[in-house]
Amino acid sequence: MADERGARARTRRAILDAAIRRLADTPNCALSEIADDAGVGRTTLHRYFPERADLIDAVRVESVERMRAATARARLGEGSALEALERLASSYLDEGDLLTYLFFHAEFADEAFWEQLEHEDETLITTITRGQASGELDASFRPDWISNVLFSLLYSALSSVREGTLTRGEASRLIGATLRGGVAARPTASPR
Amino acid sequence: MADERGARARTRRAILDAAIRRLADTPNCALSEIADDAGVGRTTLHRYFPERADLIDAVRVESVERMRAATARARLGEGSALEALERLASSYLDEGDLLTYLFFHAEFADEAFWEQLEHEDETLITTITRGQASGELDASFRPDWISNVLFSLLYSALSSVREGTLTRGEASRLIGATLRGGVAARPTASPR
């Protein structure tokens, strides 16, 4: 959306936001539910997104953009690899409902979807291999496993934040600590 | 199912297995798809499970039983806590499609579902706290975070196994290694 001002822009925004929220919980919810959540009539929703697929596509486009922006915010090329991974996790956690939708619903975030984030994925893998080359990260793991661990910790943290058993800040710290040392006791002083 | 013999038992089994497989991929698939997969007519499916809810309930009952059995197989009380966690991960990975369904579809594995596995959950938490008390596991983490990490690594490994990028054995080893040391490089020799 080049120009975000005006009634139409606000309405479209409201629909998209409501869609992400509702779809994160209930991927096959009715369009009327999304319309209700957005505070618009179903007719209006259809005016902006004539078919369900149009709405889903728009959510996809927005998802790609937001994930790209979140990755950029993490500045993976700066500082140590572990720090970069932590910044990335923190950046992604900020995406909240959107990330929930991506993680919890493989039908939406299918292969074609993740292919659009190939550049971001490569940047992450580059960061990981940089960390392995520098001796910071365990070189016996394939980079994609490390990437998967990061995402799985994000998944875990996100679930707990959604349940209210972790705060956003705790989640961030726990991911970092777990990346650094797994769950085994440290040979040295506690990191927390 | 007290008696697993006979045509009816085999048909019921076929339907349940097909349901788990298909539902893992497509939780809102049509009953006719499950019937096709099972190699039975839809009428037959309805004879065994008159309504969709009946089939879902049966899958739930089976899930609980299988998760209980898998937990029991892991013998969490034996050996070191880390070894116990690894055995549990391995045991759960053996459940394949069922575990996929549980992890990927929160609508099915809801709170009520997990409550039925409360005893198993407690056993796991007991094992974790045992490991923390003995100095094996990091005592600065809450036990439920450690439990969540285990499940999220399982989730990640399961995805990779399903995609064919990891073998079942590799998945098991990677989970173990990651639990022990996260993704940071070891101060000592590589564990692999």
Add this chain to the structure above:
DNA sequence: CACTAGTGGAGCACGAGTGTTCCACTAAGG
């Protein structure tokens, strides 16, 4: 052969959700 058990397919009614059309309403601007 007749009977029983188990099954499959066809067809129907129903409900929920989707896409579409139409009309009425409100607010803002000239």
Add this chain to the structure above:
DNA sequence: CCTTAGTGGAACACTCGTGCTCCACTAGTG
């Protein structure tokens, strides 16, 4: 005031999946 922009609700047709009924078929047994 009139016009335009934006919107909501009602109603309808359609599709898909579900639950249900009925009938026919096959296989096995006595």
